[in-house]
Amino acid sequence: MYTLRLWSVRHARGLRRVYDFFSRLAPAFAPVVRLVGRRRAETVLHPFERLLKGLMFDCRACGQCVLSATGMACPMNCAKEMRNGPCGGVRLDGRCEVKPEMACVWVEATAGTKRIAADRQAHPTPLLPAIDVRRRGKSTWIQVFEGRADPAFQPPVDSRIVPESELGPLERACRSGRFVVTVEVAPPDSADPGALLQRAAKFDGLVDAINITDGAGGNCHMSSVAASAILAAHGYDPVYQVACRDRNRIAIQGDILGAAALGVKNILCLTGDDVSQGDHPQAKPVFDLDAVSLLHVARGMCDRGEFASGRRLETPPDLFIGATVNPFVPPYRDRIANLEKKILAGARFIQTQFCFDVGLFEDFMAEVRRRGLHERAHILVGVGTLGSAKALKWMATHVPGVHVPEALIERIGRAEDPKRAAKAACIETIRALSGIEGVAGIHVMGHKNEDVLAQIIEESGLRRQPRLQAV
Numbered sequence: 064m065y066t067l068r069l070w071s072v073r074h075a076r077g078l079r080r081v082y083d084f085f086s087r088l089a090p091a092f093a094p095v096v097r098l099v100g101r102r103r104a105e106t107v108l109h110p111f112e113r114l115l116k117g118l119m120f121d122c123r124a125c126g127q128c129v130l131s132a133t134g135m136a137c138p139m140n141c142a143k144e145m146r147n148g149p150c151g152g153v154r155l156d157g158r159c160e161v162k163p164e165m166a167c168v169w170v171e172a173t174a175g176t177k178r179i180a181a182d183r184q185a186h187p188t189p190l191l192p193a194i195d196v197r198r199r200g201k202s203t204w205i206q207v208f209e210g211r212a213d214p215a216f217q218p219p220v221d222s223r224i225v226p227e228s229e230l231g232p233l234e235r236a237c238r239s240g241r242f243v244v245t246v247e248v249a250p251p252d253s254a255d256p257g258a259l260l261q262r263a264a265k266f267d268g269l270v271d272a273i274n275i276t277d278g279a280g281g282n283c284h285m286s287s288v289a290a291s292a293i294l295a296a297h298g299y300d301p302v303y304q305v306a307c308r309d310r311n312r313i314a315i316q317g318d319i320l321g322a323a324a325l326g327v328k329n330i331l332c333l334t335g336d337d338v339s340q341g342d343h344p345q346a347k348p349v350f351d352l353d354a355v356s357l358l359h360v361a362r363g364m365c366d367r368g369e370f371a372s373g374r375r376l377e378t379p380p381d382l383f384i385g386a387t388v389n390p391f392v393p394p395y396r397d398r399i400a401n402l403e404k405k406i407l408a409g410a411r412f413i414q415t416q417f418c419f420d421v422g423l424f425e426d427f428m429a430e431v432r433r434r435g436l437h438e439r440a441h442i443l444v445g446v447g448t449l450g451s452a453k454a455l456k457w458m459a460t461h462v463p464g465v466h467v468p469e470a471l472i473e474r475i476g477r478a479e480d481p482k483r484a485a486k487a488a489c490i491e492t493i494r495a496l497s498g499i500e501g502v503a504g505i506h507v508m509g510h511k512n513e514d515v516l517a518q519i520i521e522e523s524g525l526r527r528q529p530r531l532q533a534v
């Protein structure tokens with residue numbers, strides 16, 4: 064089955080022609096469907112559809128087939144059911160983060176899409192909404208016969224007009240054009256807010272905002288929404304990270320409203336690491352939304368003032384909405400399509416995965432500038448350090464989505480003082496990044512490494528303590 068699935072992607076162009084031919088014929092079958100009745104037509108047709116698509120595409124019968132738009136690779140075979148492009152965890156050899164025995168579905172989809180597209184740089188996959196579970200197990204062919212509506216959702220119209228005085232500190236800093244610095248802090252394994260505030264205080268005066276991770280790596284900590292609210296109440300500007308892994312759209316929207324009500328001004332929409340990476344591998348992953356559909360939902364709440372269901376909000380939240388991108392793993396330059404979709408779906412700032420390879424990032428930024436994406440969203444590049452070659456090697460091998468060049472590992476390994484050498488390499492990276500056109504700032508990351516991260520910010524000459532950024 065898997066071999067046939069790969070064959071279909073390799074022959075995406077021919078299969079797309081077959082699809083186009085039948086979709087032109089489809090309206091002719093509509094009267095037949097009406098005559099025999101939809102239910103009866105479905106009973107006859109659906110087993111045949113399932114068999115054929117099951118064999119050729121490993122079809123999961125989601126009832127919302129988009130194969131013709133995803134290079135004949137079924138996105139439902141993705142372990143996170145991503146509908147809008149690859150997650151950030153794709154392995155360096157193009158294999159899946161969650162199921163390394165198979166190629167990433169979206170690496171396949173990208174290859175298939177480029178086979179179909181005349182312009183091989185193009186990636187016409189539309190913005191796809193989250194799955195409607197009520198349609199699972201239903202025939203898509205019948206929908207095509209009946210002239211189904213375009214499955215793509217319309218990009219949001221940015222109707223958010225907020226006076227400068229009401230913007231949060233991070234948005235103000237991004238708009239000011241100065242080099243922005245954000246830092247990632249993991250909430251504590253504690254019911255005591257003191258532990259969180261202690262970590263945050265290390266960055267007083269050094270950063271424009273503090274990201275609060277949401278079960279990073281699939282590990283359980285204090286909730287991101289609560290930790291963000293605590294920071295907001297203490298004068299910090301938190302970025303509330305929202306992962307789709309643990310909550311469905313009902314819970315997420317409730318949390319977004321709650322966060323805004325508690326003074327949070329920024330959210331970062333993520334798909335999230337798989338549960339298999341963390342300390343609860345036995346947990347059930349949710350992935351009701353992916354990062355793109357979450358962005359769309361969040362923008363709908365802020366801009367149109369409504370839930371994903373269309374129900375009106377009494378008071379809409381007003382949030383600076385961001386997303387992530389990982390240019391350092393396959394499909395490399397084609398990740399640009401993923402970034403473009405996120406911006407189209409509503410992201411106004413972007414934070415990247417760790418950048419240990421400035422050359423690779425420069426290639427990516429060249430394409431970002433060519434498409435003018437840096438003018439539509441503020442791009443903050445992820446940087447950080449680990450104190451030894453062994454730790455870097457471990458990260459490169461065990462953390463899907465992180466690319467560490469061998470040359471860097473060797474450099475740290477050869478150094479007399481590996482910690483100092485790792486810090487120096489990080490500062491060099493920051494200086495190189497600050498010279499790249501279109502880079503709006505950096506996003507500093509490193510689990511339980513706050514002291515070193517604060518030193519890096521100061522020693523790179525970006526900021527000096529003490530200077531508290533009050534909301």
Ligand code: SF4
Pocket residue numbers: 140141142143144145148149150151152153154158159160161162166167168169170
């Ligand atoms: S690597 Fe990510 S996007 Fe690709 S198939 Fe696996 S879970 Fe899906």
